[in-house]
Amino acid sequence: MSLSNPSSAAGAEAPLLEVENMSVGFRARGKPTAQAVRGVSYTVERGETLAIVGESGSGKSVSAMAMLGLLPGSAEITGQARLEGIDLLALKPKELRSYRGRRIAMIFQDPMTAFHPAFTIGNQIAETITVHGLADKKQAMVQAADLLEMVGVPEPGVRVKQYPHEFSGGTRQRAMVAMAIANKPDLLIADEPTTALDVTIQAQVMEVLANIQKEVNAALLLITHDLGVVASVADRVQVMYGGRIVERADVRPLFRTPRNPYTRGLLTSLPRVDGARDDRLIPIPGSPPSILAMPPGCAFAPRCTFRTDVCDERAADLEMVVEGHESRCHHNADLAAWQPLHSGSGS
Amino acid sequence: MVAYALRRLLGAIPVILVATFVMYALVSSINDPIAQLRQSCPQCDASAYQRLNDLYNLDQPIPQRYASWLGSALTGDFGVSTSMGEQDVGPIFWERAKNSAILSIPAALIVIVFSAALSIYSALRQYSLGDYAVTGFTYLGLAMPTFFFGLLLQVFWGIWFQDWTGLKPFWTGGLHTESIGELLSSVALPITTLVIISLAADTRFGRAAMLETRNADFIRTARAKGVPERTIVLKHLLRAALIPMVTVWAITFGTLLGGTLVTETVFSWPGLGRLLIFNGVYDGDVNIMMAVILFIGVITVLFNLFADLLYGWLDPRVRYG
Amino acid sequence: MADTAVGVHLASEQIAFDDKPQSFGRQAWKRFRSHKLAIVGVFLFLFLVLAFWIGPRVSSYEFDEINIVDRAQGPSGKHWFGTDDLGRDLFVRAMRGGQYSITISVVTGLMAAALGGIFGALAGYFGRVLDTGVSFMINCLLTINSLAILLVLGVKFQMTPMVIASLIAVLTWTRGARVVRALVLQFKEREFVLAARAAGASNLRIIWSHLLPNVAGALLVEATLLAGTAIILESTLSFLGLGVLPPETTLGTLISEAKGAIDTNPARVLIPGGLVTLIVLAVNFVGDGLRDALDPTHELEL
Numbered sequence: 001m002s003l004s005n006p007s008s009a010a011g012a013e014a015p016l017l018e019v020e021n022m023s024v025g026f027r028a029r030g031k032p033t034a035q036a037v038r039g040v041s042y043t044v045e046r047g048e049t050l051a052i053v054g055e056s057g058s059g060k061s062v063s064a065m066a067m068l069g070l071l072p073g074s075a076e077i078t079g080q081a082r083l084e085g086i087d088l089l090a091l092k093p094k095e096l097r098s099y100r101g102r103r104i105a106m107i108f109q110d111p112m113t114a115f116h117p118a119f120t121i122g123n124q125i126a127e128t129i130t131v132h133g134l135a136d137k138k139q140a141m142v143q144a145a146d147l148l149e150m151v152g153v154p155e156p157g158v159r160v161k162q163y164p165h166e167f168s169g170g171t172r173q174r175a176m177v178a179m180a181i182a183n184k185p186d187l188l189i190a191d192e193p194t195t196a197l198d199v200t201i202q203a204q205v206m207e208v209l210a211n212i213q214k215e216v217n218a219a220l221l222l223i224t225h226d227l228g229v230v231a232s233v234a235d236r237v238q239v240m241y242g243g244r245i246v247e248r249a250d251v252r253p254l255f256r257t258p259r260n261p262y263t264r265g266l267l268t269s270l271p272r273v274d275g276a277r278d279d280r281l282i283p284i285p286g287s288p289p290s291i292l293a294m295p296p297g298c299a300f301a302p303r304c305t306f307r308t309d310v311c312d313e314r315a316a317d318l319e320m321v322v323e324g325h326e327s328r329c330h331h332n333a334d335l336a337a338w339q340p341l342h343s344g345s346g347s
Numbered sequence: 348m349v350a351y352a353l354r355r356l357l358g359a360i361p362v363i364l365v366a367t368f369v370m371y372a373l374v375s376s377i378n379d380p381i382a383q384l385r386q387s388c389p390q391c392d393a394s395a396y397q398r399l400n401d402l403y404n405l406d407q408p409i410p411q412r413y414a415s416w417l418g419s420a421l422t423g424d425f426g427v428s429t430s431m432g433e434q435d436v437g438p439i440f441w442e443r444a445k446n447s448a449i450l451s452i453p454a455a456l457i458v459i460v461f462s463a464a465l466s467i468y469s470a471l472r473q474y475s476l477g478d479y480a481v482t483g484f485t486y487l488g489l490a491m492p493t494f495f496f497g498l499l500l501q502v503f504w505g506i507w508f509q510d511w512t513g514l515k516p517f518w519t520g521g522l523h524t525e526s527i528g529e530l531l532s533s534v535a536l537p538i539t540t541l542v543i544i545s546l547a548a549d550t551r552f553g554r555a556a557m558l559e560t561r562n563a564d565f566i567r568t569a570r571a572k573g574v575p576e577r578t579i580v581l582k583h584l585l586r587a588a589l590i591p592m593v594t595v596w597a598i599t600f601g602t603l604l605g606g607t608l609v610t611e612t613v614f615s616w617p618g619l620g621r622l623l624i625f626n627g628v629y630d631g632d633v634n635i636m637m638a639v640i641l642f643i644g645v646i647t648v649l650f651n652l653f654a655d656l657l658y659g660w661l662d663p664r665v666r667y668g
Numbered sequence: 669m670a671d672t673a674v675g676v677h678l679a680s681e682q683i684a685f686d687d688k689p690q691s692f693g694r695q696a697w698k699r700f701r702s703h704k705l706a707i708v709g710v711f712l713f714l715f716l717v718l719a720f721w722i723g724p725r726v727s728s729y730e731f732d733e734i735n736i737v738d739r740a741q742g743p744s745g746k747h748w749f750g751t752d753d754l755g756r757d758l759f760v761r762a763m764r765g766g767q768y769s770i771t772i773s774v775v776t777g778l779m780a781a782a783l784g785g786i787f788g789a790l791a792g793y794f795g796r797v798l799d800t801g802v803s804f805m806i807n808c809l810l811t812i813n814s815l816a817i818l819l820v821l822g823v824k825f826q827m828t829p830m831v832i833a834s835l836i837a838v839l840t841w842t843r844g845a846r847v848v849r850a851l852v853l854q855f856k857e858r859e860f861v862l863a864a865r866a867a868g869a870s871n872l873r874i875i876w877s878h879l880l881p882n883v884a885g886a887l888l889v890e891a892t893l894l895a896g897t898a899i900i901l902e903s904t905l906s907f908l909g910l911g912v913l914p915p916e917t918t919l920g921t922l923i924s925e926a927k928g929a930i931d932t933n934p935a936r937v938l939i940p941g942g943l944v945t946l947i948v949l950a951v952n953f954v955g956d957g958l959r960d961a962l963d964p965t966h967e968l969e970l
Contacts, residue, residue: 097573098573099573100573101574108571114568115565115568116569116583116586117565117662117664118587118590131574361804363811373820373821374820486952487949489896491948492920495903495945498927499938502934502937602813608813609907624819624908628820628822636820640816643813643816647810
């Protein structure tokens with residue numbers, strides 16, 4: 001999958017979002033610059049769900065936050081992030097603001113802290129609408145109640161007047177979804193949307209999110225480390241490690257025949273509900289690299305069983321291994337013979 | 348909320364009773380009017396001592412004396428002064444309280460406005476020159492004893508400024524009420540002195556509250572919604588940081604109303620502080636001391652309660668059950 | 669995963685990343701060392717201590733040496749800080765006063781921390797009646813402005829530096845007590861305490877060897893900040909004429925004695941006042957550094 005050329009935008013053919021060679025570094029006095037994201041490129045098509053998977057510190061959240069200008073001032077961002085051909089990173093803060101919450105909306109991890117404690121839920125949803133001048137305050141409050149109803153919050157007329165602390169965790173995250181879709185955005189970015197919730201509620205919220213995404217026909221950029229969530233809702237998956245994309249494929253091939261040693265390690269280290277008894281969990285040895293001291297070569301090399309000298313010297317490129325399946329590894333050719341995982345499961 | 352306020356108020360009563368009783372016992376055992384009379388009037392006869400006994404119930408034990416003092420104090424009768432020619436303490440007290448309020452109420456309002464402004468500025472422009480100046484000011488303000496700052500103002504405006512310019516725009520002592528101009532000129536320096544210390548403390552607190560709130564998740568949410576930066580600061584940030592700051596302001600208000608002792612001494616201000624120190628402590632006048640101490644106690648308790656109620660009113664998460 | 673997470677101090681907009689796990693003490697020391705103001709505070713304090721204790725030895729005057737001929741002079745080569753109304757050398761007197769101010773502050777800080785630690789730990793650990801009692805006592809103390817109490821008591825007591833320090837400590841231990849109480853409440857349900865209790869450790873032993881080490885840092889911070897408060901209270905008390913007895917002196921007493929001469933010789937007020945400010949500044953810098961070192965702000969995970 002190559003990057004489409006923005007100048008050849010043929011209307012409907014062009015992807016919604018094209019991120020090209022984006023890097024994010026953090027300056028720190030007296031310390032080397034921390035490279036959180038290193039040359040990431042990807043596209044998001046209209047209405048699709050792309051999952052970005054990785055551990056803490058892999059750069060998965062940072063790349064999304066950078067796009068919206070939500071990083072602290074010490075962040076140095078290079079590259080491009082084009083929404084329908086317009087580079088968000090080159091916009092003036094004021095212009096970018098008109099995209100936030102309107103064209104691109106964000107759902108945050110912790111619904112406990114993501115709402116302002118002193119304003120009512122309705123007030124906060126309505127603000128998303130009024131701040132872009134799409135309705136007056138009164139209309140926006142009516143819309144807020146409708147939105148709550150859409151995400152399955154009972155008695156929306158009562159709940160709009162309540163404060164965040166009067167909502168349970170799951171309901172609050174539903175309200176967060178309602179707030180995100182208030183202006184029917186083209187792109188939803190969900191950053192670990194279910195991680196802070198009780199396991200029993202995670203699936204419900206995820207279902208609401210997936211349904212509503214279809215309803216408003218928005219693309220979803222799902223940032224998570226939860227592979228279970230990815231398997232159930234994503235169309236495509238890209239795996240990040242050490243600030244780089246290491247593997248990208250449609251969701252089925254990625255889970256069945258992961259081609260990158262890191263992805264494979266990730267998948268075999270996790271228990272499966274439907275897994276056979278003889279499936280053994282194999283943890284990945286070692287720990288992710290410090291973003292202050294990235295290895296010059298492949299970031300995963302120190303933990304990798306396939307490591308050779310070339311891995312320490314330079315990082316591999318992200319190469320197409322099969323149509324629609326890319327992996328960043330010097331040993332792509334050798335690994336092609338890998339057995340698929342869990343060949344029996346697939347439903 | 349009303350029920351909560353009432354319960355808190357009831358809970359504060361024993362605290363005030365015990366605190367004032369301990370103070371009454373201390374003050375009464377330290378200051379004995381009989382001994383004072385013996386010293387100041389060696390030739391006085393038994394009838395003079397008898398009069399003193401009757402006036403202050405000196406033949407009774409201290410708990411009973413306290414009870415009768417408290418009984419009258421609650422009706423607004425603070426007893427009779429020993430040091431000021433057996434005058435009623437009440438009128439003197441209220442006159443002095445009014446003079447103190449002339450300083451403390453404007454000072455408290457100034458502290459609130461300026462600490463809010465400085466906190467917002469300092470938090471928004473963190474690490475700017477202005478922020479460093481504000482931080483430096485808070486450190487200096489907290490390190491400088493009140494009386495020393497008052498003396499500094501007197502030296503500057505009373506001596507140096509006059510030497511340079513030949514002008515003396517402010518009174519460096521006393522309350523002058525001949526005209527509005529005179530009044531303003533006489534309150535300027537004492538109010539500045541009162542303001543500085545509280546302003547330093549409250550700004551330091553406010554800046555920290557602002558900085559902490561600035562990094563809160565809900566500020567990021569507001570930004571992600573496309574709320575303009577200005578609205579984020581003036582609506583979201585201020586509303587959240589205001590919750591802890593308002594409580595601090597309420598307490599500052601109480602402290603200033605009850606605690607102008609030092610400033611009044613430096614600026615020879617005829618307020619409660621001077622009444623307590625000069626007429627009360629130095630002259631050993633029990634009823635005067637107790638009137639001021641009771642006042643300070645009640646004000647402190649009331650404003651702490653007020654702070655609590657404000658907190659609950661501003662923060663919907665707090666519910667008084 | 670959490671220990672390897674990228675920690676970004678949004679507050680300071682700095683990246684913090686710990687490669688190797690370090691002991692809390694070492695990390696705290698590292699944080700304290702990098703706190704510039706705290707280091708300035710330490711050196712300023714040491715400098716003042718040296719000056720106060722060595723200064724009088726360098727000078728050829730005694731602090732109570734009266735010399736009427738040289739009285740009421742401004743600063744000069746002979747008398748660096750000038751002389752007072754009795755012709756006593758103000759440099760030596762300021763150094764002497766500084767010694768007392770610092771001694772009083774250190775003693776007060778220690779005593780108030782001890783009182784606060786004991787009452788706070790007892791109230792937090794045993795709860796119930798003891799907690800109610802201690803809370804009531806704290807409320808009573810907070811109801812009355814401590815300066816007013818000090819003034820009332822000041823007439824009664826022979827003011828020696830130890831008495832002043834004790835009185836201030838008795839009135840200011842409340843803040844430390846509240847901090848310790850809150851921490852003990854939080855720690856006493858933690859696993860290591862429950863384990864100790866299950867192993868049959870006595871209450872006193874649990875408080876002493878399990879809880880106290882965990883509140884020691886917070887208590888140290890409180891003690892330091894209290895030492896600053898103590899210097900201000902002491903000098904205020906002295907200024908109001910209720911300080912140590914002559915011919916002894918503290919910085920506050922020097923200011924009080926110079927009040928009348930403020931028109932003719934403002935330096936007599938400015939020098940001791942400036943010294944008080946410097947001491948408190950140094951102590952507060954150190955206190956802030958300790959607080960930042962012992963109570964690190966949380967890191968925001970990205």
